[in-house]
Amino acid sequence: MSYFTWKDAGLTSDCASLEAMASRFEEAARLMRRMADQGFVLERNNGAQRINHTDAAVFNAWGFVDEEPAVRQLTLMQDLDS
Template sequence: MSYFTWKEAGLTSDCASLEAMASRFEEAASLMRRMAQEGFRLEQNMKKQRITHPDPGVFEAWGFISEEPAFRQLTLIPDLKV
């Protein structure tokens, strides 16, 4: 029997059929397109792919947690002196 090894495992590891895999990829593609429309971008940084957004509020509204170093995150907190 002919075969090949599917190396991607994170997105499709729990899929039981090719149809399920295709559906999962379509869902992921739809989400990525919506993110692109909202201003998210993909950046290459030291051979790593990072998803970025210039507005921290939009980033947080989508439920993402910033991986920026703590000192950088602190500069994003507004000074609420009254």
């Protein structure tokens, strides 16, 4: 299953006002709702929050980088010569 780790660092660190902070939080909330609507889910693993999706094509279409170990990302293909 494709996933990336959610790190909440600096979401509002460059905001100059409370209004700007609120706008940034609202923007992030809209994005998270869209992701949930597309089938992304949040999972906790060893204290880390991972956002994952069971369909690698959907995950890749969003432009996320899969953090799953390379050996888990391999897709076995049927030998067409058999």
